[in-house]
Structures are given as C-alpha cells and as structure tokens.
Amino acid sequence: MSTSTSWKDALASAGFTGDLVTPGDADYESALVRFAKNSQKKAGLVAFVKSPEDVSLVIKYAAANNIPLVIRGGGHSCNGTSSTDGGIVIDLSRHLKSVRIDEAKRMGYAGGGATWAAVDAEAIKHGLATVGATINHTGVGGHATIVTSNGSILTVNETTNSDLFWGIRGGGSNFGCVTEFVYRLHPQRSHVFAGPLMFPVPRIAEVAAAAEKWYSNASEKEGLMVITTNKGPTGNPALLAVVFFNGEEEEGRQRFKSLFDLGPVMTLAAMIPYENLNALQNDHTKYNQNYHFVGGIRTSVTPDVAKTVFDNMLETTNAPSEADMKMVLIWEYHVLKKLASVSSDATAFPMRVPRPITVMMINWTGDDEQSALDARQRLDAIKAFSDEALAPAFEEKGGKTELDTGYTNMEMGDPRSEDVARAIFGPNYARLQQLKKKHDPDMVFKTWYPIVPATA
Secondary structure, three states, X not given: OOHHHHHHHHHHHOOOOOEEEOOOOOOHHHHOOOOEHHHOOOOOEEEEOOOHHHHHHHHHHHXXXXXXXXXXXXXXXXXXXXXXXXXXXXXXXXXXXXXXXXXXXXXXXXXXXXXXXHHHHHHHOXXXXXXXXXXXXXXXXXEEXXXXXXXXXXXXXXXXOHHHHHHHHHHHHHOOEEEEEEEEOEEOOOEEEEEEEEEOHHHHHHHHHHHHHHHOOOOOOEEEEEEEEOOOOOOOOEEEEEEEEOOOHHHHHHHOHHHHOOOXXXXXXXXXXXXXXXXOOHHHOOOOEEEEEEEEEOOOOOHHHHHHHHHHHHHHHHOXXXXXXXXXXXXXXXXXXXXXXOOOOOOOOOOOOOOOEEEEEEEEOOOOHHXXXXXXXXXXXXXXXXXXXXXXXXXXXXXXXXXXXXXXXXOOOOOOOHHHHHHHHHHHHHHHHHHHHHHOOOOOOXXXXXXXXXOO
C-alpha cells in the first residue's frame, strides 16, 4: 500500500466526509490545478473538505504524522504556497464555496473556498457590496471561523478570540485554516460607470500626466488603473486607462475629463452591472497559465518616468527568448484615505499608508525550468528599473517609512523565509510571534511568510 493510500484510508476511517484524492484517481490532475500553472505541485493527497470537522481531522492527522500541510482557498498564489510536493492539501474550493447574505444585518457569509465573483454576485442582489479584490477569481478573506493547529474549531471576532481575529487580518494562514468568512456589507448601486480607454502607445507621457492630474482631486467614489503591456489584443504593445466611477456616466465622464480630453482611440467605458466590475481584468489573468506577480509602493508617476519605465519594460520583455513572454505593468490609482485612517496596529497588516502600488505581472509559455527562470529574471529586472526610476518622487514625499512594508498578494521575496515575514509584518511582528506561540507553537502552518513563535 502506498503512503498516499494509507493516509486516505486513515482519514476515511476517522470519519472524513469530503473527497480524498490521491495519485491515480481520475480527478487527481484536475485537483492540482492552480491560477498560476508554474505553482502546481504533485500532492500526496488532496482533501476536499466539507466542514470544519473535516479540516480538524486533516490538521490533527498531518500534525501527528509530521506530514507537510498546505491550504488551498482560491488557489491564486503564484509562489506555490497553496501547493505541496508529496504532502497534504486541505482544499476548500469544491465544497466550502457557498455565499449567503443576511440583508437585514448587512452581513455576508462566504465559505473559505469562495471567490469574489460569487460574493459580488450574491451581495448585489440585495443592493449590497463589500471591500474585495480587483480580479474576481481570487479567493476571499475576512472575519472567520478558523480551525487551529490542534484541531480546535474557533469563532473569531472582536469579542471572541479577539487575538486571533486581529492576527488573521494580515497574518494569512499562519494560525489555521479558515472555513467561513463573515463580511460587513454596505449599500451599493446596481450599475456603475467603468471600463477601458485605449490610447496610442506614444502618448504614454500624456496619459500619465492626465492620470496624476485626476488623482490629485479624486474622490473615494472613483478609481483608475493605467495598464501597459508589450502584447495587447492585437499582439502589439498597448496602453489602457481603466476608469471607475460609482455613479452615472455623465458625471463619470466629467470626473475623468483629463483623460477623455486626450481623445482615446477606443472607449469601452460604459454603465455596467456592479458585479461585472471586478471581471474587467480577467482577460489579462486567465486561469492555469504561468505567472509571476511583483509589486512596489510608489508616489507619483511623472510623464518622463512613465515613458522611461514603459520603454524599459518593452525592451526587457521583448528581448529574444525561447518562450513567449507577455508583461503587464499597472499603475494603480486607488483612493486610500479610508485604509490609511486605520491605525497600523489595528490589524496584523501594518501597511496603512495612502500610497498606491505598481503591479508587474509576467506570463510565459513553456513549462521548462529555463523558461520559468528567464521570465523571473526579466520581471526582477523590470521591477528594479521601475523602483529606481520612481525613487526620486518617493524621496520628495519624505521617503519610505517602517509602514511601507509591501503587499503580500504580490511575491515579496521567498514566501517561506522568516526574515521576509519579519520585514513584511514590520512593527507588528513581535505581537504575531506571541500569537504563534499560543496557537501554533509547532509551526504546523509554515508555507506562507512563516512567523516564528516567540521563545519567551
């Protein structure tokens, strides 16, 4: 009997109610699929859990037998932290993905394997929405029911297990496996003005200037992404400005007058259903392809810097390669006053700063190691160039602080490095170490920016 089969038999005998998939099963290969194809690994067993009790069984079994354990929610990690070579995956995506809405209390309840597409679609039926992602096939996160390293099933909120409630808001899977998230919902109109404006690539400097002009007076009802790529829909370089206004088209066009006045060659911005908003980026991020994501905090993007960074991105990405390389570089313009109004120690996530980020994503063909290495080296070179080009503007605003730690949805160094975790959690790391000592002293959960338990 193989090791995987013995794990499967043991869990089934212990009362596991979900699906246990091992190598050789008909659905084994599909059970390994992730958003980023390069992050997929050959698991020893995939446990499609149906309940917190199933999760508890798997955690206790893995811990008792020293089996590597990972958790897969939305499966959107590009660095492989929701996959394992030969270990066990707790997979929430098959059975724990439902969403229900309590309209009277304005609360949303989402299974740990739900995506934002499901949350957006259910909430808007009641004229409600919550804060979420800009791509709707990412997994969700929020207030929770969590299964900890000893198999305990806990409710966490501001009054019950409040220490864990603080820790999971930024601490990721360091403290357990969340089987249900609970969100506060807010009134939301059914249709919004949003969509891309396409500009000729040589006008990159003008678009950057118009974006900065708009951003200087932007309200919390609007947002913008300036998207550049070496390969647009026609296979040529492309420049887009994706606008969003939480209101009617006439006012939206007036709000983004600086961009419309440039005369985009194509305008697809229109009134759309709110639940379609977070699908606007999906064409750039198709599931089960090879990806790496990185990002960086920034202040302003001057016209000269925009052109220089864009030209470097094209030159670096389009240099000869055995693989086909597609690079997308995005300057996000989100109004972050609300985020920055929260104290940096209110949650485990400390980066409560009003500065937006630059997002860089490379997508390549070819599953060989050399192509993956080539893609990563190009992406790192583009990020280094971008960071250096944007640095003077950052320094003019006082430079980076201890709270400019980085956004962990991007790939921030080695995700299994304690040193990287320490840097990311910054001033909150010591408190997180105390939580780790209390709730996961043996480091059962250690594949995503692992927090080392305190020793005292």
